[in-house]
Amino acid sequence: MILSILTDKIGTLSIYSILFSILSVHLPKQNLRKMAQETIITLENITKTYEMGDEIIHALKSVSLSIDQNEYVALMGPSGSGKSTLMNILGCLDSPTSGTYILNQIDVSSMSDSELAEVRNKQIGFVFQTFNLLPRLSALDNVALPLVYAGFSKEVRQQKAIQALEKVGLTDRMMHKPNELSGGQRQRVAIARALVNDPAIILADEPTGNLDTKTSVEIMSIFERIHDAGNTIIVVTHEPDIADHAHRIIRLRDGVVESSYVNEKIVRADDPNHHYKIKGV
Numbered sequence: 001m002i003l004s005i006l007t008d009k010i011g012t013l014s015i016y017s018i019l020f021s022i023l024s025v026h027l028p029k030q031n032l033r034k035m036a037q038e039t040i041i042t043l044e045n046i047t048k049t050y051e052m053g054d055e056i057i058h059a060l061k062s063v064s065l066s067i068d069q070n071e072y073v074a075l076m077g078p079s080g081s082g083k084s085t086l087m088n089i090l091g092c093l094d095s096p097t098s099g100t101y102i103l104n105q106i107d108v109s110s111m112s113d114s115e116l117a118e119v120r121n122k123q124i125g126f127v128f129q130t131f132n133l134l135p136r137l138s139a140l141d142n143v144a145l146p147l148v149y150a151g152f153s154k155e156v157r158q159q160k161a162i163q164a165l166e167k168v169g170l171t172d173r174m175m176h177k178p179n180e181l182s183g184g185q186r187q188r189v190a191i192a193r194a195l196v197n198d199p200a201i202i203l204a205d206e207p208t209g210n211l212d213t214k215t216s217v218e219i220m221s222i223f224e225r226i227h228d229a230g231n232t233i234i235v236v237t238h239e240p241d242i243a244d245h246a247h248r249i250i251r252l253r254d255g256v257v258e259s260s261y262v263n264e265k266i267v268r269a270d271d272p273n274h275h276y277k278i279k280g281v
Contacts, residue, residue, distance in 0.1 A: 040200055040232055041067040041090065046099035048085050059085040060096070061255040067201075067234065072227045074246035074263075075236045082255040087236045091124055091203050092116040104200040121149055125194030127204035131186045133178040133193075139165065139185075140174040143192045150197060164192035167229075168222055184215035191222055201232045208242055220245045221269035245269070 048060040060082045067073055077083035088094040089101060092108055095116070101109045108119055126132075133142045144161035152160070165171050168188040178186055187207060194202050204223070208216035220242065227233050235246060243249050244267040251258045 038069045039066050040069045040071075040104050041065075042100070042102040043089075044100040046086075046089065046096045046101060048082075048089065048094070049097045058255055060089075062099070063252075063255075063257055065250065065257055065260060067232065069232055070227070070230055072223075072233045072245075072247040073235070074243035074249045075234060075252070076238065076240075076243055076249060077252035077258075078238070080254075081252040083236060083252050085255075086252065087203065087205060090201075090234065091126060092120045121146060122197065123200040125197065125199035125202045127187070127190050127194050127202065127207045129206040129209040131178070131183075131190045131210075133186060133189060135178050138175050138177055139170065139181065139189045139192075142178070142189055143174075143196050146193060146197045160196050161192070164196040165189075167195060167226070168192045182215075183211050184218055187211065187215075187219055188222065191219075191226070195226065195231075201234060202226060204233065204235045206237055207235065208237075208239070216242070217269050224268060224270075241267075 043063055043065050046060055046063040047058070050057040050059060063082075063086065075083060075087065085094070089096055092103070092111075093116075095111065096109060099109065100107065103119065104123055106119065106123070108116065111119065120126075133139075134145070137145070140158065140161050143164050144157040147157040147160060162171060162174065165174050165188075168191050170185060170188045170192065173181060173185055178189070181189065187210075191202075191207075194204075202223075207223075208219055211219060223233055223235070224245065233246075235242065237243055244263065244265070247263055247266055248260065249263055250260045
C-alpha cells in the first residue's frame, strides 16, 4: 500500500533509485556485484564424440555448466578427463557433437568454421602455454595482430596495443622481438594480445606451464589485476597451486563434471603469507 502511494507520487524510477540507494548502504559491495552479474557462458548437455576406426570415443558426456561475468574459474582434470576438449569448445576452436553452448548471448553450438573464427576474434582472448608469438614481429606488433583481422586502422591498433602492454607492465620492451624477451616477458606479451580486443572472456591454457615458480606467481598476479578490473577469466591447469588463485574450481573426470565449487581459500600473489614467499621463492 505504501509503495503504491509513493509510486503514484514520485514515479516508479524514483522508487527504484531510492531502494537501490538503501541497498547500497546496507549490503556489502560484493553482494551488490553478485546481484548485477550476468551469465556469460552456458553449456547445456554438451557431448563430444570422436570416431577412431571402429571405436567411438566419448570425450564429453552431457556436460552442463554456467560461468558468470567477472568470474575467475580454474578448469582442472587429469589426462583423459575431457579438459582439453572442453577448453576447445569453450574457445570456439571446436563444435560439440550435441548440446547447446551460449557465449555472451550468442548460440555458437552449430556455427561454421568461419563464423566461429569471427566469434573467437571478438569474444575470446587466448593465452597459451607456448606463447604463440610471431618471431619476426615486435612485442607491439604481436599484441596488435588481432586488431588487423578486426579491421582497425594502424593508428588505432598501435594505441590499443600500447594500452594493453601498459596493463601488463611491458611498455619498456614493446619494440623487442620475442627472442629478446624472457619467458615471463613473452607471456606478458601474450596476455596483452589476449586483452587488446576487449574480449568477453580470457581463456588461458596452462599459462605458467613453461615458467619457473617466481615468474608463475608474477603471471598470476597479472591475472588477478585483470580480474579485479572486471574481466572474466578461465584458467585451464593441472597445477593445484595455480588453481588456488581462482574463485571457483571445476574438476572434470572421464568426460563429466566431477565437481564445481567455490574456492574458500583464494590465494593472492601479493599475500605476504603466500606459500611460495614463505619458502623464499
